[in-house]
Amino acid sequence: MIEPRATRNGEPVKKRNVIVVGGGIAGISTALFLLDDGHHVTLFETGQPDKGTSSGNAGVISVASCVPTATPRTIANVPSMLFNPHGPLMIRWRYLPKLMPWLSRLVLNATPNRVQNNARRKAGLLAHASENYEHLLSITGLSGLTHQPGLLTVFETERGWRQAQWILKLLSDIGREVEILNSNEIGQVEHGLKPIFQHAFLTPDSGHILDPNKLMLGLHEAFLARGGVRTSERVLGITRSDPKCVTVSSANGEHTAERLVITAGAWSKKLLATIGIKVPLEAERGYHVMLPTPEPGLSHPINVFEESMFLSPMNTGLRLTSGVELASTDAPPDFTRVRRMIPRALRAVKGLHPDERQIWMGCRPSMPDSVPRLGNIIGHENIFVGFGGGHVGMTLGPTIGRINADLISGREIDFNLNPYKLQ
């Protein structure tokens, strides 16, 4: 086990009662790091550990993905994306009035200066992602579920490649390592792709989770084995918050602790509203379909740029993940679009069979600036938050957990938290 670092005043960590709401990757990481420090942790999680958003994603530990959702190009392309039945974006029109405050902030975040700033804020957290994953997996004995093949982004057309040049520039400005590949080199690096791609870039420091469902189950088992308490009660709201303690309510009554951590993903907004805090958080919903492992198989997760589709080779088969659907968290899923991706995957991958094994929908918790919020809330010093990971929430979960646990334990943290604080 990694030795705990010193607290700010050099004294041992003061053991506290902590409630964590939400057991996705952000919450379970927080809960495990807190247990590691000797705190008493109660985790409220209504769902099953291996069914939620943190289980159904593409599993890329995407340390280079600092590009925010809001960019001048995304905003300019919205109309064409919306009218393309294969496009990367869908809006449930009935939800549009509720979505407007988030959408208008998204547009405000699409200026070149804001894009740079948001990318840097995101990159500031992503820089710590690999180290914190390694730490989490080493303390829970789950390291065998990840590897580091790099993320391969592939382009079929010259137009797509030209469009991506600014992303490459941003990655280079931020100091990320990128390898550019031509069509021959793509075939040498990835034998499982058909020779339809003209260009690619590889971010070699990206990792990959071979089975996110198993990882989430394993983390929850480790939490219980280490003395954590888990309840499936839904937290309805925060009923008291003062310098001494925090109380939350559930159908079974009230529960009080010295510290509260809200890591309820896209649902965090509802909980914070109960203490009058409005957060522009929405669900960028996404889908996956599982197909059988192809022959010869892929050795990297692949981002098929022009299709906004990820091909993620997992222990359980090939997972195809979709772009974004803007809708309420509880709207019924519409699997039409993700099913339309299957023929596109067949065009790209050698030896793939369209035998649908599983289909799924989840909710990326997304802020309009694509930057997660964490740390304690100004004015509610005993309440901590960790949400807004969006498209890289699986990557950032252990980092969110580590920072919040360090703050609760009174440790020094080695970077400026201000850009991530909830105001």
Ligand SMILES: Cc1cc2nc3c(=O)[nH]c(=O)nc-3n(C[C@H](O)[C@H](O)[C@H](O)COP(=O)(O)OP(=O)(O)OC[C@H]3O[C@@H](n4cnc5c(N)ncnc54)[C@H](O)[C@@H]3O)c2cc1C
């Ligand atoms: C199709 C798709 C592909 C993706 N691919 C990637 C990827 O490759 N790499 C990457 O980094 N990210 C990826 N993501 C994003 C990533 O999965 C999410 O950002 C991340 O899982 C969010 O984790 P979280 O812990 O913040 O939230 P969640 O995993 O949603 O966890 C929140 C939990 O809180 C619980 N909860 C909510 N309200 C309450 C309440 N009131 N009481 C009790 N419990 C409550 C919920 O049941 C839920 O389990 C992808 C997402 C999708 C949809």
